[in-house]
Amino acid sequence: MKPLYSHLPGPIGVFDSGYGGLTILEQIRQVLPAYDYLYLGDNARTPYGSRSFEIVYDFTLQAVRKLFGMGCHLVVLACNTASAKALRSIQMNDLPALDAGRRVLGVIRPTVECIGSMTKTRHVGVLATAGTVLSNSYPLEVHKLFPDIAVVEQACPMWVPLVENGEANSPGADYFVQKYVSALLSKDANIDTIILGCTHYPLLLPKIRQHVPENIRIVSQGEYVARSLKDYLCRHPEMDARCTKGGTCRFFTTESEDKFMDSAAIFLNEKVHVGHISLE
Ligand code: DGL
Numbered sequence: 001m002k003p004l005y006s007h008l009p010g011p012i013g014v015f016d017s018g019y020g021g022l023t024i025l026e027q028i029r030q031v032l033p034a035y036d037y038l039y040l041g042d043n044a045r046t047p048y049g050s051r052s053f054e055i056v057y058d059f060t061l062q063a064v065r066k067l068f069g070m071g072c073h074l075v076v077l078a079c080n081t082a083s084a085k086a087l088r089s090i091q092m093n094d095l096p097a098l099d100a101g102r103r104v105l106g107v108i109r110p111t112v113e114c115i116g117s118m119t120k121t122r123h124v125g126v127l128a129t130a131g132t133v134l135s136n137s138y139p140l141e142v143h144k145l146f147p148d149i150a151v152v153e154q155a156c157p158m159w160v161p162l163v164e165n166g167e168a169n170s171p172g173a174d175y176f177v178q179k180y181v182s183a184l185l186s187k188d189a190n191i192d193t194i195i196l197g198c199t200h201y202p203l204l205l206p207k208i209r210q211h212v213p214e215n216i217r218i219v220s221q222g223e224y225v226a227r228s229l230k231d232y233l234c235r236h237p238e239m240d241a242r243c244t245k246g247g248t249c250r251f252f253t254t255e256s257e258d259k260f261m262d263s264a265a266i267f268l269n270e271k272v273h274v275g276h277i278s279l280e
Pocket of ligand 1 (some may be wrong): 020047143
């Protein structure tokens with residue numbers, strides 16, 4: 001049976017497996033401060049990066065349905081793993097059945113669109129979760145737009161756990177940052193642009209920068225995703241009209257509220273109120 005969602009305008013939903021999407025939300029709120037937002041972190045089941053296609057798709061669909069049920073007409077998957085493994089299926093197979101008027105957007109396409117003008121050598125590196133690398137989404141998307149750009153990737157399975165456990169700035173993190181950065185660079189000496197293809201990685205940026213030669217540009221996705229969303233809302237006034245504009249932001253987690261509150265304060269530099277939510 002088709003679910004019955006409210007037709008009233010609602011907040012923009014932002015979803016991630018955990019805290020990483022906060023790096024995207026922050027940029028979106030800077031570019032589009034007037035809108036209302038609802039952030040959902042599936043912290044209880046993070047990380048997604050090492051999970052199978054089926055599981056990431058199931059979890060992401062549950063989150064999308066929940067956000068629709070909470071009044072969102074537009075949901076941003078602020079997670080590369082979910083964008084890589086679930087977005088296409090949700091857009092093609094589930095949206096028509098759920099509510100053809102609602103939209104789900106991802107983070108990979110907006111990131112890829114910006115790199116054509118950035119790389120001079122036409123050699124780009126991508127640091128991402130094992131799931132995103134395995135999906136081949138970045139090379140596929142890059143080659144659709146820029147067939148002349150060579151893409152090499154490196155999975156960084158330890159980085160999300162470091163961030164989720166509040167260890168991004170610890171001395172122990174250096175070992176794993178250096179390990180994956182040098183593995184990427186050893187695959188292609190001509191890389192001049194590195195995409196951080198996981199929304200958690202900007203939290204490791206100061207350490208990543210230390211291990212990447214100065215002449216190589218490091219691209220965090222937030223500002224490009226935010227700009228692309230602004231552009232989307234300009235091009236789709238019918239969706240814009242379905243998004244409320246009260247400048248608020250509410251946070252929900254599948255884990256403990258207290259834990260989220262403490263960690264989110266580090267990510268956002270502000271204390272936030274958090275609600276608990278179950279997904280199934
Ligand atoms: N932050 C997510 C991403 O951008 C997923 C991290 C994870 O859960 O493994 O890929």
